[in-house]
Amino acid sequence: MSEHTSPHTPIAVGDGAAIPHKNDAGLFTAWRIAFFGAIVLCLFLAFGRPDQYMAIFMFVPDGILVTFKVTIGAILLAIVFGLIAGLGRLSTNRFINGAASLYVEIIRGIPLLVQLFYIYYALGRFVKIPDIFSAIIAMAFCYGAYMAEIFRAGIQSIPKGQMEAALSLGMSRSQAMRQVILPQAFKVVLPPIGNEFIALLKDSSLVSILAVSDLLRRGREYASETFNYFETYTVIALIYLIMTLFFSKLISIMEERLNEGR
């Protein structure tokens, strides 16, 4: 693919952790200091101060697993919701376009915390959804709206000529979308989706209010019985930091691989 047919359009959405790029020396160094610093600090606390900290590290691992499950489940579902709603936002059908736009507007206007309560408790009166699934659905519903805007912007960033060329080759609109536009758009939307993933990982801590035993809930349970608030939340913060930094690095590597293919 030549350079000018696919202009690299940066899309600034979300509040994910800064993803370090190789050429951004300052941020790259900061990433290394934070990531390895956090790991060293964790090891120091666990083995240097085992009386206070070892018990916390033993208490929270199943919470980390739940945090992962919620995050990964929610991001996959949010991508599906987002793609559907994003295409809907570009649709020329007035009804589909209206429905997709309404979804985006309503969801973006309600705080995630309120949505979580709503889907879990308010809808719980009518439909029976197991706890972890309602957490995943609520998170995906919210993030799907943001994801829709990313997909819409990503698709729109592909020059019109691409669609015109595909149509003139005899492709149908949906065929052109699937085979020409979307593959290019995916490359554009990958960085903002990576950002959303990291934001979602952090926001997943909100599901602890639903009595879902995620990392934060496990920490709160530990602290509320031992009263070691400082020690507990230090560990919880460090674990979240290590996870987000790890994933931001992973995403930046993925991006580099994709760019090499250009």
Add this chain to the structure above:
Amino acid sequence: MKAFRTLTSLVVVFAAMTLTAFAAPKSIKVATDATWPPMEMVDANKQIVGYDIDFLNAVAKEAGVTVEFKNTAWDGIFAGLDSGQYDAIISSVTITDERKAKYDFTDAYTSIGQILVVPKTDKTSKTIADLKGKKIGSQIGTTGAMEVKKVAGVESKTYDEIGLAFEDMAAGRISGVVCDEPVAAHFALQKKEYKEKFKIVGKAFTKEGYGIVVKKGNKELVDLLNKGIKSVKAKKLDAKIHTKWVK
């Protein structure tokens, strides 16, 4: 002479005012998690009311202090005491050895026990152990949560507020709720949405005493409150408060 008299009377009035200011009853700030009816809750007028509130007001009156209540989430209520945001906690706090190691308690002012609430559709379960393989809810960091965790094979689910646990049981996500007897009675026997759905099973299976919590080493306040508690009990004021709130 007249001027002198006016001056003296002014001085006397001023002195009297200062004296009353000093003699005015000391005010203490007390935290409570008002999500634990009928012990402490927020009424329709957004006022914090309940057994503990009336009881502490009576104690304070006997001890000659005034109380300012502060509604605080249970999860972290002890941390707020550590950081000095309030002087004491009255929030149905059971006196336990673990808590006594970190905080000071007054004498126990009432005794209660933990009890199990299950849906009416459950005809067989009588104890926590009967619910092996199922989920039981309780409020985070309470003695109820500790009791659930003690039973192997039961999945413990902790909630920020006990009301959310009952709501989750109404939605069918959990099979039982463990909490203090009076709270269980309030939700399972009095609340009209739940009366039809839930029942209390068995007898209370722990013996616990509620105490007022203060920062470790605050002997002055513990003594003052204990004096008030003794006086309230001697006058049998607590029995009156009990009939008012716990039916």
